[in-house]
Amino acid sequence: MKIEAKYDVIIAGGGLSGLSLAWYLAKGNYKGEVLVTDSTFAPTNDKTWCFWSNKEPPFRDVIYKKWKKTWVSVLDYSTFRYLNEYSYYCIRSGDFREYVLRELKKHKNFDLLEDNILDFSSNQSKAVMLTKGGDSYIANYIFQSIMKPKDLDRSQIKYPLIQHFLGWEIKTYEPAFDPETFTIMDFDNEFEPGVGFMYVLPYTQSKALLEFTVFSEDVLKKKKYKKKIKHYLLHELGLDKDHYEIRRKEYGEIPMEDRPHVPYYDKNIINLGSVGGQTKPSTGYTFTRIQDYTQKLAQNLIQGFEPLPPQQSKLKYRYYDLLLLHILSNSTNDSLRVFRSLFKKNNFDDIFRFLGEDTNLRQDLKIMSSVPYIPFFKAIWKNL
Ligand SMILES: Cc1cc2nc3c(=O)[nH]c(=O)nc-3n(C[C@H](O)[C@H](O)[C@H](O)COP(=O)(O)OP(=O)(O)OC[C@H]3O[C@@H](n4cnc5c(N)ncnc54)[C@H](O)[C@@H]3O)c2cc1C
Incomplete structure (x- = not known):
């Protein structure tokens, strides 16, 4: 017999973004019924997630290693550099999964389902997830991190890096x-x-x-x-x-591409994580952006509001990303010269703050004025 079960929230994909959302909901004492689905919940350490932070890091209990010193080498410039305000952390995906699942199992309103998800559909009031077994699961909202957005127009991508x-x-x-x-x-x-x-x-x-x-x-x-x-x-x-x-x-x-922002997969179905475009295009770092968004989203749901769709980065950061993508796509030599100046003329705290999109205009100008300007002028010309 085919199952047709109802939930308040379905989290489709139990990787970094899905389990982060589940974690913040559970820790925030969300009262709704939640289904978390993945093809497998086996805790494999197949991904090593690193990130920098100048605050208390998320998932502190499963941080595998922390560093305060780094080595960088580009062209004729090689050096050790210390991190002062920031630290660099890494978490292994299997440790993270095991830790989050242990917590979810303590909450009676969280169900875990191991099955392959085939498709989603939705109407004005409900969203439906269909699994390989032919079962359908209905919810007010689905948060999915497994399928590329349906409406993604790839022809708009200028730099498919x-x-x-x-x-x-x-x-x-x-x-x-x-x-x-x-x-x-x-x-x-x-x-x-x-x-x-x-x-x-x-x-x-x-x-x-x-x-x-x-x-x-x-x-x-x-x-x-x-x-x-x-x-x-x-x-x-x-x-x-x-x-x-x-x-x-x-x-x-x-994906490091400059893809269009597509927050919804369909009505009441929100895109999360990598497929949801939460990677910073110029760096590939995604971990912190996933944390920031899933934490806000969970608070939203706990307070009984409509879910907040993922927001785009501020225009200025999207523009900086575009310029860097242009340089990375067009000239290896210019790219190396940009990295060389960036590392030579700035401390790592300033670089991390800039890449973490936490800078004011003065700090932006300091970084921008430290790198060779001709490659950037060319990039600006092509991206006016
Ligand atoms: C090897 C690797 C290392 C990375 N390292 C970093 C890093 O150091 N720092 C950083 O910021 N970012 C890093 N990233 C980028 C990004 O943070 C990760 O890809 C992160 O896992 C993205 O989270 P996600 O939830 O979008 O996807 P995932 O974590 O991949 O989760 C998706 C989940 O969906 C499940 N799934 C997929 N299809 C189906 C289906 N049809 N049915 C059921 N379940 C399904 C998968 O099993 C998976 O568990 C890394 C990426 C990779 C691939």
């Missing part, structure tokens, strides 16, 4: 890392097309995640990322394959 990366979590047989210093960007100055760099998260002296990351329109063949990681291990850290073992691999593609 992707941040793509392959990472190896390795264990070395001898101490090889400084666990206090993460490498935010160690650029491969010869890489083309696009911008390529190594990102290194050292957890202990002998355990680290190393990711070869690229900003470009097309992903690489897997063997190309592997070759880059091996090369880095050998030439930067002096580690050949007899000095380490690979414990885990992590692959990701994060």
Whole structure:
């Protein structure tokens, strides 16, 4: 027999955004009936989420590692830099999932459903989720993080960039890392097309995640990322394959495109997370934006209001993103020069504040005046 169950809220997709929303609702004592659905709730550490914060970080209990010092290298500029006001944190997706599910199971008004979601539909007053088993679930609102927005007009995207990366979590047989210093960007100055760099998260002296990351329109063949990681291990850290073992691999593609804002999938169905366009286009960082939005959304629902759709960034930040996307899409050399000046002439607290969209005009001008102006003039000309 086909089920037809009714809820106040359905959260379709139990990844970062879906479970963050569920967490804030549960912790805020939301009284409505909630269904959280995912194809599987198995807690796999397939994603390592990092973010910076100058406040009490979210999900403090499952923070895997925190850093206050970073290494950056671009063209002829390489240096250690300290973070003062901000810290850089990482959370593993499996730890996060396990932690949130443990909390949800304490709340009788939260149901968990493991099933594949096939489709959604809605009318003026209700939204419906259809699963592979043929069951339908009805709710006042569905918050979905699994399907790309239906009305997304891809022809409006000017810079279809992707941040793509392959990472190896390795264990070395001898101490090889400084666990206090993460490498935010160690650029491969010869890489083309696009911008390529190594990102290194050292957890202990002998355990680290190393990711070869690229900003470009097309992903690489897997063997190309592997070759880059091996090369880095050998030439930067002096580690050949007899000095380490690979414990885990992590692959990701994060959209960095300047896509149109599409907050609704359909009437009463709101887009969340990556498919909801919550990634900051010029950086690929999404974690903090998801937290900010799901926290506000949960408060809204708890207070009995209509759900607040995701808001766009302020116009000035969208414009800055567009300029940077233009440079990243058009010239590797200009991109490297911009990163070089950005890192050389600013402290990391100011850079994080700017990328976190928390600056005033004076702070914006300080950052803007620190980078070479010709690439930006070209970008402005093309994006008037
Ligand atoms: C490997 C990786 C690392 C990242 N690292 C960072 C980082 O360091 N910092 C940062 O800010 N951002 C990072 N991101 C970007 C972003 O924060 C993550 O992608 C984040 O997981 C997005 O959350 P989400 O809820 O949109 O999607 P997800 O977390 O992917 O959640 C979607 C959920 O929907 C489920 N699902 C999908 N289809 C169906 C279906 N048909 N039926 C049922 N369930 C379904 C999936 O199983 C999944 O659990 C990373 C992305 C990747 C891929």
